[in-house]
Amino acid sequence: MRQEIGVAVVGTGFMGKAHALAYRAVPNVFPNSLKPRLVAVADVTEAGARQAAEQFGFERVTDDWRSLLDDPNVEVVSITTPCSMHREMALAAIAARKHVHCEKPIAPSASDAYEMMKAAEAANVVTQVGYNYIKNPILKLAQEMIASGELGEITSFRGIHAEDYMADPEIPHGWRVDPQNGAGALAEIGNHIVGMSRFLLGPITQVNAQLETVNKTRPVAPGSPERREVKVDDIARLMVTFERGCSGSLEANWAATGRKMQLEFEVYGTKGALFFSQERFNELQYFKVGDDPRTSGFARIEAGPAHPPYENFTVAGGHQLGFNDLKTIEMAEFLAAIEHRTPTFPDFREAWEIQQVVDAAIRSSTEGQRIRL
Amino acid sequence: MRQEIGVAVVGTGFMGKAHALAYRAVPNVFPNSLKPRLVAVADVTEAGARQAAEQFGFERVTDDWRSLLDDPNVEVVSITTPCSMHREMALAAIAARKHVHCEKPIAPSASDAYEMMKAAEAANVVTQVGYNYIKNPILKLAQEMIASGELGEITSFRGIHAEDYMADPEIPHGWRVDPQNGAGALAEIGNHIVGMSRFLLGPITQVNAQLETVNKTRPVAPGSPERREVKVDDIARLMVTFERGCSGSLEANWAATGRKMQLEFEVYGTKGALFFSQERFNELQYFKVGDDPRTSGFARIEAGPAHPPYENFTVAGGHQLGFNDLKTIEMAEFLAAIEHRTPTFPDFREAWEIQQVVDAAIRSSTEGQRIRL
Amino acid sequence: MRQEIGVAVVGTGFMGKAHALAYRAVPNVFPNSLKPRLVAVADVTEAGARQAAEQFGFERVTDDWRSLLDDPNVEVVSITTPCSMHREMALAAIAARKHVHCEKPIAPSASDAYEMMKAAEAANVVTQVGYNYIKNPILKLAQEMIASGELGEITSFRGIHAEDYMADPEIPHGWRVDPQNGAGALAEIGNHIVGMSRFLLGPITQVNAQLETVNKTRPVAPGSPERREVKVDDIARLMVTFERGCSGSLEANWAATGRKMQLEFEVYGTKGALFFSQERFNELQYFKVGDDPRTSGFARIEAGPAHPPYENFTVAGGHQLGFNDLKTIEMAEFLAAIEHRTPTFPDFREAWEIQQVVDAAIRSSTEGQRIRL
Amino acid sequence: MRQEIGVAVVGTGFMGKAHALAYRAVPNVFPNSLKPRLVAVADVTEAGARQAAEQFGFERVTDDWRSLLDDPNVEVVSITTPCSMHREMALAAIAARKHVHCEKPIAPSASDAYEMMKAAEAANVVTQVGYNYIKNPILKLAQEMIASGELGEITSFRGIHAEDYMADPEIPHGWRVDPQNGAGALAEIGNHIVGMSRFLLGPITQVNAQLETVNKTRPVAPGSPERREVKVDDIARLMVTFERGCSGSLEANWAATGRKMQLEFEVYGTKGALFFSQERFNELQYFKVGDDPRTSGFARIEAGPAHPPYENFTVAGGHQLGFNDLKTIEMAEFLAAIEHRTPTFPDFREAWEIQQVVDAAIRSSTEGQRIRL
Incomplete structure (x- = not known):
């Protein structure tokens, strides 16, 4: 039986869906990969989150992304919200010792990105940015x-x-x-x-x-x-x-x-x-x-x-x-880096x-x- | 909660994998589709079937494809074995009132195909052939x-x-x-x-x-x-x-x-x-x-x-x-035909x-x- | 000083012009080639022929293509008229011991083409057909x-x-x-x-x-x-x-x-x-x-x-x-075959x-x- | 009978040949154009010039380009020598009231080009540069x-x-x-x-x-x-x-x-x-x-x-x-500008x-x- 890893996705738009699709595809395409368990999805509205949960099979929904951070089942957080929210979310997720996938651009400025990078490296969590x-x-x-x-x-x-x-x-x-x-x-x-x-x-x-x-x-x-x-x-x-x-x-x-x-x-x-x-x-x-x-x-x-x-x-x-396959490769590499503690890119x-x-x-x-x- | 439909796949080679991937992807890509439940997978050897089950999440495995036909949870059978076995398998599945997806070519001759078609139409089951x-x-x-x-x-x-x-x-x-x-x-x-x-x-x-x-x-x-x-x-x-x-x-x-x-x-x-x-x-x-x-x-x-x-x-x-996306569309259309009793092609x-x-x-x-x- | 060879072109349409252009280009592009001297051009009307002569520099014009055959200065005849006239013109030119370039299709039937080929081979004149x-x-x-x-x-x-x-x-x-x-x-x-x-x-x-x-x-x-x-x-x-x-x-x-x-x-x-x-x-x-x-x-x-x-x-x-360059190569090869009595194609x-x-x-x-x- | 215009080409390399080919092609492709008469060709050696004359039909050859400028039959000078010689040659040709075609780059610096341009405009000769x-x-x-x-x-x-x-x-x-x-x-x-x-x-x-x-x-x-x-x-x-x-x-x-x-x-x-x-x-x-x-x-x-x-x-x-056809268009436009005193480009x-x-x-x-x- 393959080892599972708990994932939460924040945001359910274009990239939120792409992440969910990719996490779903990874175990089927990469048989040696960790198997993502779709623990939770967060959206601005609970209705939006519920729709995504129904479509992709997330176990629970929330309109409060912070609530994900307390959930011990969530080991990975995927941030797919508009760029202006990345910094706050990533720093909070890192503080909660979650591995973080963040969509690009990671931040509106290099200084924000620097802060996020420093926090992640200090916390020794694995990070990935969506240059699919x-x-x-x-x-x-x-x-x-x-x-x-x-x-x-x-x-x-x-x-x-x-x-x-x-x-x-x-x-x-x-x-x-x-x-x-x-x-x-x-x-x-x-x-x-x-x-x-x-x-x-x-x-x-x-x-x-x-x-x-x-x-x-x-x-x-x-x-x-x-x-x-x-x-x-x-x-x-x-x-x-x-x-x-x-x-x-x-x-x-x-x-x-x-x-x-x-x-x-x-x-x-x-x-x-x-x-x-x-x-x-x-x-x-x-x-x-x-x-x-x-x-x-x-x-x-x-x-x-x-x-x-x-x-x-x-x-x-x-x-x-196809494009979604590239995203699947991206997620598989991210999960492999988490599992084996190897560098990711x-x-x-x-x-x-x-x-x-x-x-x-x-x-x-x-x-x-x-x-x- | 979406309605599920039980699926069994026979064969775990090139096309067996493509079917499993597609069934897995359908509910995520087509939110209004029936949701395939991967009930069982059959292969020549139980080991082969087990490997596929592990990779794609089939609930049970068998090296005896006939055993799938008695399973009331199996509503759909996907036949991905070499062509010479299609006729026997399809006729048996049809006789058991399963909907049948069969890879192409459906049969080595038109007369075999005719027999299979006639049986399916008489049994009023939905059929699809993999012209992806x-x-x-x-x-x-x-x-x-x-x-x-x-x-x-x-x-x-x-x-x-x-x-x-x-x-x-x-x-x-x-x-x-x-x-x-x-x-x-x-x-x-x-x-x-x-x-x-x-x-x-x-x-x-x-x-x-x-x-x-x-x-x-x-x-x-x-x-x-x-x-x-x-x-x-x-x-x-x-x-x-x-x-x-x-x-x-x-x-x-x-x-x-x-x-x-x-x-x-x-x-x-x-x-x-x-x-x-x-x-x-x-x-x-x-x-x-x-x-x-x-x-x-x-x-x-x-x-x-x-x-x-x-x-x-x-x-x-x-x-x-990508190619696998075409297969996903194919399966979604097949399942839609089963659900709505519309013609499939x-x-x-x-x-x-x-x-x-x-x-x-x-x-x-x-x-x-x-x-x- | 390069050796000249007298050329007459019959027809002044699409291909008539292409032949004239090509004969004009050959000596400039192929310095070792025979130099075509544009002796005469024939068209249905003298006016048409005159226009072509003015454009391409033919020495004389005629509305009677047969008159070209008596001209000792004409050593090569290019036939660019509609296909139905090829046989008669080519046979006459061959009979007059002219080398013949004929546009394709050479004839409306293989039997006509056979007669033309036999005549050319018997007369030992060089022939070329415009598969440019x-x-x-x-x-x-x-x-x-x-x-x-x-x-x-x-x-x-x-x-x-x-x-x-x-x-x-x-x-x-x-x-x-x-x-x-x-x-x-x-x-x-x-x-x-x-x-x-x-x-x-x-x-x-x-x-x-x-x-x-x-x-x-x-x-x-x-x-x-x-x-x-x-x-x-x-x-x-x-x-x-x-x-x-x-x-x-x-x-x-x-x-x-x-x-x-x-x-x-x-x-x-x-x-x-x-x-x-x-x-x-x-x-x-x-x-x-x-x-x-x-x-x-x-x-x-x-x-x-x-x-x-x-x-x-x-x-x-x-x-x-460009296309006209292909025609120039064609004519250069034709003239080389005439000069060196080598096969042409x-x-x-x-x-x-x-x-x-x-x-x-x-x-x-x-x-x-x-x-x- | 079309009006002729006397042309001299200086240089017999890549571009010298391209000019000669183009001048030769113009009257055949553009029936209303002036007809270039290839009066003379100059090269560093008389042998080089002679070879070009033989190939393209120039009337006379020289290893002294200046001698072209005294020739009343030469109305147009084409300069195809290395760039470092353009200025001297163009200024001399302009002074002799020749129309000038010069290959690109016209000069190693804008100041040289400026001098050449000013001279040409003052002399009211037509100029063209080879941006084919x-x-x-x-x-x-x-x-x-x-x-x-x-x-x-x-x-x-x-x-x-x-x-x-x-x-x-x-x-x-x-x-x-x-x-x-x-x-x-x-x-x-x-x-x-x-x-x-x-x-x-x-x-x-x-x-x-x-x-x-x-x-x-x-x-x-x-x-x-x-x-x-x-x-x-x-x-x-x-x-x-x-x-x-x-x-x-x-x-x-x-x-x-x-x-x-x-x-x-x-x-x-x-x-x-x-x-x-x-x-x-x-x-x-x-x-x-x-x-x-x-x-x-x-x-x-x-x-x-x-x-x-x-x-x-x-x-x-x-x-x-093909490429040489572009050069033919270029020369036809140049000659049309000379004939009709229209701007050229x-x-x-x-x-x-x-x-x-x-x-x-x-x-x-x-x-x-x-x-x-």
Whole structure:
């Protein structure tokens, strides 16, 4: 009989559901994993929590997230609420010696993230932050090819995260553009490509950035003639230097008309190059230096059993993982770190590092100069 | 509290696991669905069944699948064993008034499929056959565009299912090439494209086919110098006529070097055309007649909330479903049909129809003439 | 000073212009080639011929193509008129001991083509037929990879030529659907893919085909209410066997909504596979068996200096050839064959072979049986 | 009889040949154009010039380019020599009242370009600079869609020109890395994407750039152990602001492993978006806001007769232009500007503007601050 671990989820929106789905899937996909017991779910209203409990099978519900912390059955807390609430919740959970999974961005500022990270490390609890896209088996391959030297010396990186969900200027002013929520294209989606670049290439030591607000005002409510000024960026462009010596560019854009998930990068090395796009995330394009020019070119690698843990989902190549599967891998790795006391990635420390890049970019843009981290 | 339904799964291989995963996921993804209770799992060995039970949470295990039929808690039986066992198992399950999900191909011949279909209809049980790929929300869109006349009069269809898993002539002779198992490229994967073409365009009334065995012998065991003749096809090519008046071509090929999942089609109508490939199954290419030639072309539609039930998995576009998600949709539809006594697709009747096309193709190839169905 | 060769072009339409452009380009692109001297151009009207002469620099014009044959300065005749006139013109040109380039299809029937071929061979003149697409450097690569065994034993071929220029049922009945002109999708564009398959894989020995007329009537004139029956195919599907032992499928379709140039093939061998589409004809996709499954996939080879005679056009990779460049290569090869008395491809014999496949397909479709060539 | 215009070409390398080919093609492709008479060709050696004359049909040759300027038959001078010689040659040609086509980059610095531009404008001669890629009919479409407001308000631009021809650190130190030649990735290929962004969106008013030398030394000769420091950039990244109000990023990279012609951009507007890559330059991807989300997506527009002057090359869609065809369009436009005294683009003024962006980027990188133009 497998060992269980008690989990509570706070929040039942987009990510709350994704967490619940993932916890449910983990034991079926990863037979050696701890088995999450869905002890409790918290939401602003008890009705909301009850609906989630019914759907996902949580044992009890609450509209008071603090009540979860006293529950000895709750060993893990997943925080999926708006960013402005992360700090308070995480610190309380850590104080109660719970392991904490927190959605990204971990906090609206690096200083908040730092406090959270310090608390977690002091309490020796395991933390994880929801940078789900890098849990992709084909990106693990990319990361290994870079780490092993298979691509040679890395010379350049180009990263993008562009979507169009905030392109329409009539989308009302709300939490998405509230700086308290770690808002702005850079903080909300740009941190994915910041995180991905760090996952692949390591620390960033210098940032030169320009942030821009395309939709300078938004209606206070849908259809309202009254408009409020937007103080966060729609577009952020960064030129960065990595500690390893190479440099690159990063772009965040949530007003990128027509793009639903242009999270992509191209990385060049002296022995090879990779291109990846989340639009086709079961593929990785690979150019290998030294092949016969007559027959060489970028090869389209398709995710398959050669790319762990793909095979946990399906034994046959060409079948493809979906977004929720990435979340399942993320949770399985988190639980494995709890069980075996191994490092997890990205933890609060990593999220703090990512947030420092975000903060430095904002400062660089405002001050009009390059910032060293 | 949601109503439960007792499920037993027979077989614990590739598809046995996919069924278990899907049954587990259904209640979490489809909150209005019946909730499968994993009552039992059967495997050739009790150890195999026990491992699956541990992984997926089945309540009990058995190495005697017949014992499931006496269990009043078992309302649904999922048959995922090799094809040669489907008929016996399905007939027994039907006789015990169980609803039956059976993997494809349903049977090695249309006559077996006919017997199974007749028994199911007489017993008034709900049946489903595992043509999972057509459960894709973007293919539901394709099917609707054709059915609604959005593509105009359909003039032509081109379908392929090509993979390379049997390309290597040193893969031993085994169940995959045993005609008793509904083997051969056409019967094993070609039925997917036959089924997909029927799903999109309706009945096929004429077949002109040529089947071919590329690897004419295979070793009796891995590395063995002794070889046995292969009697099933590696490649099948069909020219078909649809009842609606148009014609098309179909190809099955399991020796298609380099291809992992080239399940694709292109369909032309007087008002538009579609191209789909399972290699990028969250996309559908659409050309619309009448748009300005200066700016028109095939548009790459990305699966999103506009394509039910995509939104059950994730509320945001661009996130993508994986293979196991298609299986989850399949199971949810099966359970909905049981609950509401609505028709399901593809049921045993549809599988029999598909098998008739397969049988006709084999006959056409042998006799060297076109066969009317 | 380079040696000149006198050329006359008959016809000034789409292909007449393409020939003139190509003859003009040859000496500039191929410095070792004979230099075409544009002696004369013939058209139905002298005015038409004069316009072409003005544009391309022909020395004289005529509305009587026969007058070209008496001109000792004319050594080569390019025939770009409708197919129904090819036989008469080619036989006359051959009788006058001219080398002949004739556009495809060479003739409305294999018997006509045979007569033309026999006459040319008896007269020992050099002939060429305008299968321009196979003059692509990247297809020369494909052909060499197959011929050299780099792809191993070829197991299967799938070829298509689909466009949409006859999809509209209101396009009037005219020469395009007149069987005297070698009309029909198969004869007009299908012969490209027949020719390409022969170029790559060699002779076809068996055909099983079905031809179909989608637009069964067409107006006798634009907008006319009177309609005339169409007797040629809009779609042709062929299952073929190659002399080398493998088989394949071919499709011609000129009612393929949305497609402008879907001339494509996929060929599978035991050591590799290729995919090509004329839609992106400066690329060839190549899968190589035996590469590490972790990093292998179809590689996108881009045409470049490694693929002669690409470099004659531009020394840098990635610059790409256009359609007219293919025609220039074709003419350069034709002129080289004349100069050095080397074989050319495809000559009248090859065109006759292609036409035999077309004729066999029509017969197969009518008789409902496989035809051996 | 068409009017002729006398042309001399200086230089017979890559671009010298491209000019000669284009001048030769113009009258055949553009029947209303002036007809270039290839009066003379100059090269460093008379032998080199003679070879070009033989190939392209120049009437006379010289190893003294100055001698061309006294020739009254020479009305147009094409300068295709290394960049360091452009200024002297162009000023002399202008002084001799010749119209001047000069390859890009026009000069190693904006101040040289300014002098050249001023001289040309004072002399009232027509000038053109070889930014050939923007002569693409499909980019004319892109430019028109932006200019007409079809894409709405433009919100963002992302441009790249990446190739790999200088990736290998063993390529010797030579003219390519000599600052006197306008060398460096930015100056040599980056100016293409600078020019393309200006062509599409208009003037750039601010630049924030970082240039980087990846290969810091190169051998003084092939295989030599002695190495010399490289003082120009391998990679340049720019963040730019356009006068129209939007901003964007530009990247130049000639060490981009595997890339042969990644000259690409994505431009977002409030009503639509475009994606273009020179790797597939007969295509333009277009997303139109407001289409039904169920069936909308980026449409792949294929170049065709709807995109002038495509039809001058071939009347049928899907046939595609090649690189040399772009050069032919460029020359035809240049000659039309001479004939009709209409503005041409990009002329010396435009090249000076482009060079100012390049110079500003270098200064921004060195000074570590944003530069206003």
